[in-house]
Amino acid sequence: MLMEASEILRGGCLCGAVNYAIRLDRLPPVYACHCLDCQTWSGSAFSIQCVMPEDVLDVAGDIEIYERKTPSGHRSLQRFCAHCHARIFNTNSLRPGIAVLRAGTLTRSDLVDVVGHIWAKRKQPWITIPDSVPSWPESAPTADFAVLVMPR
Ligand SMILES: [Zn+2]
């Protein structure tokens, strides 16, 4: 049973078998990643995601896990809907207890604003990042990125 949450804090997969609610007062800041992995995995131009403590993410439904070893040797556990295979969130042994949510699965993804862009050197050429939004050619320095994306 999912908790009540405002619409912006809810989401789910394509087929409806998986739903989630975020137990926070507001949506954590969303960032975009333009790296090749994100393009390949999403089949799109970039990914959008936000980070939060795993225990505030209240997920209901059949989840399947795909484990991937990252280039740095950590374990990335990707959570999919077991039926339609929409990717919902992942955790990483590099950052225990932190969930990275695919922001495109939010019910009101149309309200999402992006606070920063990483791997901009790999972005598709038709995408123009506004001057007012921070971007980094590759991964952002950890301290800068934490300030930008931590739930506030
Ligand atoms: Zn599904």
Ligand SMILES: [Zn+2]
């Ligand atoms: Zn990426």
